[in-house]
Amino acid sequence: MKIGLIGFGKTGKAVATALLQNKELTLEWVIRRKKILDNRNVAEYLGVESDEPGLIYSSSSHTIDEILDKHPVEAIIDFSSDSGIYLYGNAAAKRKIKIISAISHYQKEQIDLLKTLSISTTVFWSPNITLGVNYLLFAAKFLKKIAPWADIVIVEEHFKDKAGVSGTAIKIAEALELEIESINTVRAGGIVGKHEIIFGFPFQTVRLIHESISREAFGSGVAFVAKNLKSKGSGFFQFEDLLLPYFKA
Amino acid sequence: MKIGLIGFGKTGKAVATALLQNKELTLEWVIRRKKILDNRNVAEYLGVESDEPGLIYSSSSHTIDEILDKHPVEAIIDFSSDSGIYLYGNAAAKRKIKIISAISHYQKEQIDLLKTLSISTTVFWSPNITLGVNYLLFAAKFLKKIAPWADIVIVEEHFKDKAGVSGTAIKIAEALELEIESINTVRAGGIVGKHEIIFGFPFQTVRLIHESISREAFGSGVAFVAKNLKSKGSGFFQFEDLLLPYFKA
Amino acid sequence: MKIGLIGFGKTGKAVATALLQNKELTLEWVIRRKKILDNRNVAEYLGVESDEPGLIYSSSSHTIDEILDKHPVEAIIDFSSDSGIYLYGNAAAKRKIKIISAISHYQKEQIDLLKTLSISTTVFWSPNITLGVNYLLFAAKFLKKIAPWADIVIVEEHFKDKAGVSGTAIKIAEALELEIESINTVRAGGIVGKHEIIFGFPFQTVRLIHESISREAFGSGVAFVAKNLKSKGSGFFQFEDLLLPYFKA
Amino acid sequence: MKIGLIGFGKTGKAVATALLQNKELTLEWVIRRKKILDNRNVAEYLGVESDEPGLIYSSSSHTIDEILDKHPVEAIIDFSSDSGIYLYGNAAAKRKIKIISAISHYQKEQIDLLKTLSISTTVFWSPNITLGVNYLLFAAKFLKKIAPWADIVIVEEHFKDKAGVSGTAIKIAEALELEIESINTVRAGGIVGKHEIIFGFPFQTVRLIHESISREAFGSGVAFVAKNLKSKGSGFFQFEDLLLPYFKA
Secondary structure, X not given: OEEEEEOOXXXXXXXXXXXXXXXXXXXXXXXXXOOOOOOOEHHHHHOXXXXXXXXXXXXXXXXXXXXXXXXXXXXXXXXXXXXXXXXHHHHHHHHOOEEEEOOOOOOHHHHHHHHHHOOOOEEEEOOOOOHHHHHHHHHHHHHHHHOOOOEEEEEEEEOOOOOOOOHHHHHHHHHOOOOHHHEEEEEOOOOOOEEEEEEEOOOEEEEEEEEEOOOHHHHHHHHHHHHHHOOOOOEEEOHHHHHHHHHOO | OEEEEEOOOHHHHHXXXXXXXXXXXXXXXXXEOOOOOOOOEHHHHHOOOOOOOOEEEEOOOXXXXXXXXXXXXXXXXXXXXXXXXXXXXXXXXXXXXXXEEOOOOOOHHHHHHXXXXXXXXXXXEOOOOOHHHHHHHHHHHHHHHHOOOOXXXXXXXXXXXXXXXXHHHHHHHHXXXXXXXXXXXXXXXOXXXXXXXXXXXXXXXXXXXXXXXXOHHHHHHHHHHHHHHOOOOOEEEOHHHHHHHHHXX | OEEEEEOOOHHHHHHHHHHHOOOOOEEEEEEEOOOOOOOOEHHHHHOOOOOOOOEEEEOOOOOHHHHHHHOOOOEEEEOOOHHHHHHHHHHHXXXXXXXXXXXXXXXXXXXXXXXXXXXXXXXXXXXXXOHHHHHHHHHHHHHHHHOOOOEXXXXXXXXXXXXXXXXXXXXXXXXXXXXXXXXXXXXXXXXOOEEEEEEEOOOEEEEEEEEEOOOHHHHHHHHHHHHHHOOOOOEEXXXXXXXXXXXXX | OEEEEEOOOHHXXXXXXXXXXXXXXXXXXXXXXXXXXXXXXXXXXXXXXXXXXXXXXXXXXXXXXXXXXXXXXXXXXXXXXXXXXXXXXXXXXXXXXXXXXXXXXOOHHHHHHHHHHOOOOEEEEOOOOOHHHHHHHHHHHHHHHHOXXXXXXXXXXXXXXXXXXXXXXXXXXXXXXXXXXXXXXXXXXXXXXXXXXXXXXXXXXXXXXXXXXXXXXXXXXXXXXXXXXXXOOOEEEOHHHXXXXXXXX
């Protein structure tokens, strides 16, 4: 499957690294705002052993149509920013390219745009695109449904300088209808990221834990999503929609 | 719902305690082999504040029909031993009383008997009847289906003198198609019981953990099962069958 | 060693149970405020298999000197309340009976009284008298001294209805010179008690964890303290003083 | 403090990275066997922002005396292999350069050589030179001394392909006089490294946990050791010797 990536920050680079090493996906190009790496080969720049020819393009030097004409793709992965959708959205819808957005937060207008685009093509959006976190969300919602009387508490741990509450933890709290205040935030040392959802029962405790080892987990998540969207037509999809079909015993 | 309990060992007593305190269930009687507490009031013997009149009966002094005639029940909970089914099985099937068995291990003939009885009435069997452990099994099988490439390891911790590998851990290993040798067994101090299923991915780790606080968790599980079997007709049910319906988003 | 216990609430009962089962200590009596169990045999009341003859005495029916004359002890364990010291303090000092107080919190005047009594006899005070928690405090202070640059965070988990922040967690925060606000408080289900001290380094994390299984841990702590105070003369002692001697390699 | 590093494998590179970023230490050179990076600037090769001029030297192209004459150091850090000591040992002893060895395993003859060299200069050896792991060892031995009756179990987790039992876990087992069979080995996904020492008591559990985030932790450990050896004269030192002085309350 041919993929194009928008965004090349810390996470974008990790995702690109993971995609280059995935045999089922080909990274055709990366588009980013900065001009500095324009036309560099992605694999060579990242130091990944790969003969994939994909280049890095600056959005200020090339138009999306120009890039898509030269290097068509089946899906575009967005790790840039909430305004990134304006860059490629319409072009993708027109060419029926699947949109896979991993943007942490969108304004209302942008979500509306995604919904509009989903009439024409497959649109997927997950603020956290790792398989592990989305599995946790799904598993936690399920347990809450089975046992609505259980007490639920969230503990999230991150490195010292991470500002604010973890967006993932907020998403978990919302999914489980908990107050944001019920999130316990731990900031210490170099902890990459750990989320724990504690279900307290009178005589037993269930803990669902996700630990991040490295940002390349986002790349694994992208690969999972891309693979599971292959068979989907137009429409608006979220991670939960991709997990449900695995339930047919 | 009127309940009868077979078995009054350490777990049976904890279950009886939990059932007495559950307002939706009435513990009509307890049957056990020993004669020693025959005709004692259950609540009074256990020191539970409850005005439920249920008595303890010795199976060597009373027949099951005698007990059921005097104190009919809608379900019989079995925490005795694998041969317990011979005591009440046919009587239950004849009277269409639901059978809820929590026996750890059955011989083939006994499972065959359960299946036969299930033609006439509702028969439920779960070697570990706590909600938490069965949820863990369900959630783990689901994750394995989503991500069959993940490495799965089980760690089970129990008190110093617990002999052999945890039956629950073995059940988890079987459900996830793992070798029994992949179970790590920790025996230390007074740990009540902890099961951890570790899913190792290249860039993230997911841990599903269940911690027992006290045996009364089995009573909570019985209450959950009894409530969810109310609407079921005859047939053979396992815990997973009760969890699936909660999946309709 | 002959011991007397002041206080017979939930913790006092658990401690008495543990002491009755400890072969090196004899529980001579229990003094409590309520009259209800006056003159009952402790072991018989608690249902512990023991032939120790110790009785329960109500402080409103017997004076401390009366009890000490009839049943002299070498140490008095206090699990009652901060005013308990007024009941037995002077009598203990006069008779050179060691005082082991496990009272969670004292007013300034009471601490002053303890210090005064310590001129005449051995006085020990620890708000949490379990070996595990005090070891954790000691180990944590040591690590902070070795690596003062590490980020330290405390997470304490308890059952749903536990009011306020854990006193043990506050003690840990004070010992490590942390703000009380840095304590993360989790309240869920029936968690007996768990304290975790997280030391965050740039490239590694150290976690010191204490998990309570049951209140009888206080009894184990009392036994440890009593044994280690045997050789001590008059003076005021805290748990740390008993742990330091174990350091001679 | 001027430092020289022997060895430039995965761990050596991480240590070099950490040392380059430490302001109190200057990395004067790196010696390795391979010729491939001879004379490259360390910082430039590793992509670390640093103006330290240290070069990479191949041991097949330069003698140790040649390198030490041009770039004298106060300490040599060894992350190469057990035979590395033959390369620099005598030269270091003659010039009274401190030897800090982090070699996982030595033959008897090599340990004897280290002891001989320690007559002339400071010699330090720790198979695992991270502060966290050595703290854990120290803290665990201390707890075992306080409570020799506790049950102790070790659980070590590492990435899927790590062969054999963790050397650190074996060291912990030896220090605590446990059987190697008591080590529970977990291999799953990309877990960097986690060691847990569980102390099981009848009514409480203490867990001492160390989690590795990245190999740069070894560099932090080297910095700690180098700083604490400054004041030491000749002699043979191990990590425990450096931790003990922090105990003076």
